[in-house]
Amino acid sequence: MTEQNPGAEISALSYEEAREQLIAVVGKLEAGGASLEESLALWERGEALAARCEEWLEGARKRLAAARDQPL
Secondary structure, X not given: OOOOOHHXXXXXXXXXXXXXXXXXXXXXXXXXXXOHHHHHHHHHHHHHHHHHHHHHHHHXXXXXXXHXXXXX
């Protein structure tokens, strides 16, 4: 994880990479045992990863909609 600009690192992830990292973050949060500071950092990263997944899914929706509008 790039500490100076973690958003830039997340924006470069594929859907699959972001999803796998999100699953790992959720697992760490569910396991408990992290300090409040660590939990907040994990939560923030999870939110950013979820947003990245949503970007990919929205792009796929738009491509599918465009393909449906194209005559064969």
